[in-house]
Amino acid sequence: MTTTEIHEKLKAQFGEAVGPLSEPKVDPFAVVKTDRIVEVCRFLKDAPGVELDFCEDLTAVDWPKRNVIEVVYHLFSYKHRHGIVLKVEAARAEPSVPSVEGVWKAANWMEREVFDLFGVTFTGHPDLRRVMLPDDWVGHPLRKDYQEAGGFHGIPNLRENPLVELRRIDEIRIAEHAKNNPPPAPAAAKAPAPAAPAGGGAPPAPPAPPAGPKA
Amino acid sequence: MSKLVLRRIDRNNEEMLVNFGPQHPSTHGVLNFLVETDGEVMRRAIPDIGYLHRSLEKIGEMVGYPGYMPYTDRIDYLAAMFANEGYAIAVEKLIKVEVPKRAQYLRAVSCELNRIASHLVSIGTMATDIGAVTPLVYALREREAINDLVEALCGARLTYNYHRIGGVAFDAPEGWRDKVLRFLDRFDSLLQEWDRLITWNEIYLKRLGGVAVITREQAVDYGLVGPNLRGSGVDWDVRRDIPYGAYADFKFDVPVGRGWAGTVGDAFDRYYVRVLEMAQSSRIVRQALEKLPEGEYMAKVPRKIKPEAGEVLSRVESARGEMAYYVVSDGTERAYRVRARTGSFLAMGIIEDVSSGLMIADLVALIASLDVVAPETDR
Numbered sequence: 001m002t003t004t005e006i007h008e009k010l011k012a013q014f015g016e017a018v019g020p021l022s023e024p025k026v027d028p029f030a031v032v033k034t035d036r037i038v039e040v041c042r043f044l045k046d047a048p049g050v051e052l053d054f055c056e057d058l059t060a061v062d063w064p065k066r067n068v069i070e071v072v073y074h075l076f077s078y079k080h081r082h083g084i085v086l087k088v089e090a091a092r093a094e095p096s097v098p099s100v101e102g103v104w105k106a107a108n109w110m111e112r113e114v115f116d117l118f119g120v121t122f123t124g125h126p127d128l129r130r131v132m133l134p135d136d137w138v139g140h141p142l143r144k145d146y147q148e149a150g151g152f153h154g155i156p157n158l159r160e161n162p163l164v165e166l167r168r169i170d171e172i173r174i175a176e177h178a179k180n181n182p183p184p185a186p187a188a189a190k191a192p193a194p195a196a197p198a199g200g201g202a203p204p205a206p207p208a209p210p211a212g213p214k215a
Numbered sequence: 216m217s218k219l220v221l222r223r224i225d226r227n228n229e230e231m232l233v234n235f236g237p238q239h240p241s242t243h244g245v246l247n248f249l250v251e252t253d254g255e256v257m258r259r260a261i262p263d264i265g266y267l268h269r270s271l272e273k274i275g276e277m278v279g280y281p282g283y284m285p286y287t288d289r290i291d292y293l294a295a296m297f298a299n300e301g302y303a304i305a306v307e308k309l310i311k312v313e314v315p316k317r318a319q320y321l322r323a324v325s326c327e328l329n330r331i332a333s334h335l336v337s338i339g340t341m342a343t344d345i346g347a348v349t350p351l352v353y354a355l356r357e358r359e360a361i362n363d364l365v366e367a368l369c370g371a372r373l374t375y376n377y378h379r380i381g382g383v384a385f386d387a388p389e390g391w392r393d394k395v396l397r398f399l400d401r402f403d404s405l406l407q408e409w410d411r412l413i414t415w416n417e418i419y420l421k422r423l424g425g426v427a428v429i430t431r432e433q434a435v436d437y438g439l440v441g442p443n444l445r446g447s448g449v450d451w452d453v454r455r456d457i458p459y460g461a462y463a464d465f466k467f468d469v470p471v472g473r474g475w476a477g478t479v480g481d482a483f484d485r486y487y488v489r490v491l492e493m494a495q496s497s498r499i500v501r502q503a504l505e506k507l508p509e510g511e512y513m514a515k516v517p518r519k520i521k522p523e524a525g526e527v528l529s530r531v532e533s534a535r536g537e538m539a540y541y542v543v544s545d546g547t548e549r550a551y552r553v554r555a556r557t558g559s560f561l562a563m564g565i566i567e568d569v570s571s572g573l574m575i576a577d578l579v580a581l582i583a584s585l586d587v588v589a590p591e592t593d594r
Contacts, residue, residue: 106438109564
């Protein structure tokens with residue numbers, strides 16, 4: 001069966017609950033009313049001649065402009081080698097979609113992933129926990145307006161440019177060196193000179209050794 | 216948000232809650248199992264993943280289409296070619312570019328070599344997990360040879376970044392074909408050696424036969440793919456059944472689990488399907504090199520890739536089963552959404568239900584036989 005035929009069959013069974021097939025720019029899909037999705041999926045899995053037994057993919061796309069989160073179902077049949085793409089839409093504020101875990105067990109983990117990364121609640125899911133992120137993570141990263149919280153339990157997720165950091169350390173060292181070795185004494189000025197090539201590090205190297213003797 | 220509910224531990228009995236991982240040598244990367252046990256028998260093993268989550272799907276929305284290619288390597292670093300190819304095919308479908316024949320063949324060759332390398336790691340570490348240390352050394356020796364070949368092809372040994380949108384990055388160097396053929400001659404004899412070394416070993420058979428059986432219905436229901444699915448007796452291979460690239464031109468068999476050690480769908484079937492698959496990969500590489508067409512290895516692709524709005528799903532048969540990329544474009548230079556559907560993620564989902572009633576030592580066999588790779592589950 002082609003995708004169009006499957007879609008016609010769905011239309012005949014569910015009428016208005018199944019939207020029209022999108023024009024096939026690349027891959028066509030059909031939008032289903034959110035509260036009917038479980039029925040539609042069960043029909044697609046059981047109806048003779050359709051038998052979409054493989055829940056190939058279940059994911060979501062965030063559309064802030066339309067204020068919806070789309071949950072996308074890629075369904076496929078091993079027996080008949082055909083498939084269809086379904087979508088349901090949920091409001092972004094409190095997205096909630098019925099769970100199809102009862103139809104395909106594969107949906108269990110994929111719905112958990114969508115819950116984790118998009119914040120979509122799947123009603124009727126037996127074990128809706130975060131799967132990738134820690135349980136106490138704030139926010140849902142794959143949403144388009146996600147803002148990083150600036151760290152997690154005191155672990156920063158931003159780091160200063162290492163070059164800036166190195167320069168600051170260098171400047172502290174140079175300042176310390178200048179403090180410890182007052183400039184007028186000629187003997188002291190001679191001492192660090194042979195040490196510098198041995199150190200061989202960054203250009204402002206001479207200040208490196210004197211920190212030791214003081215301590 | 217619901218929380219993980221653990222069974223109440225009866226201290227008078229032999230019940231225990233054991234952490235298996237995250238840093239355990241046989242967990243194939245960093246992942247954790249909470250194991251509820253009664254003595255040596257598991258009640259349930261609850262996988263806890265996410266230690267290697269690098270938000271690769273979010274990165275896909277931030278970098279341009281060609282710029283995402285190196286990141287796909289990191290999705291599955293044992294079989295990076297497939298991650299490359301899947302993404303390349305998805306974007307090619309979006310911008311409607313035809314890949315030159317030579318590039319398709321080079322893709323097939325590089326992918327099948329990579330499949331052999333990945334399966335070698337899988338079966339080698341599996342033998343080690345079961346307790347036979349020697350086979351891993353043999354497996355890694357061959358993988359090293361493949362790494363050398365792939366390095367000659369694309370300059371990298373692990374994260375290849377070889378495929379490009381519209382073709383491949385480099386042509387095969389001079390004399391490379393003969394080197395590969397020479398390697399394959401040796402490798403085919405190694406496979407027989409391998410069977411003598413470990414496959415039909417009495418202890419190995421007894422250790423894996425009938426353990427962690429996944430029935431055909433379960434495998435389909437839980438969305439297992441690739442060798443795990445075929446190990447359960449489902450005759451399905453994306454390369455043969457929905458051919459992509461050059462695979463329609465090749466003749467090869469699809470090995471399916473037959474219950475060699477007792478039951479169809481046990482750990483041994485999943486293991487032996489991989490061994491047989493390597494021989495088929497070797498066959499494909501020979502055919503591809505035999506017929507390698509002349510010509511361009513890169514299609515004419517605009518410098519700025521800006522597909523029209525739309526969405527696409529591409530499927531490739533990776534070493535860990537079907538890998539699907541779902542790419543949504545909104546008409547700009549960056550993807551609106553990139554999603555990689557990987558085999559290991561759903562293979563982890565089945566562990567909780569299959570594990571009940573197994574011995575703790577068999578959990579190791581189950582994980583190894585499913586060939587889960589932590590970066591692929593976490594992405």
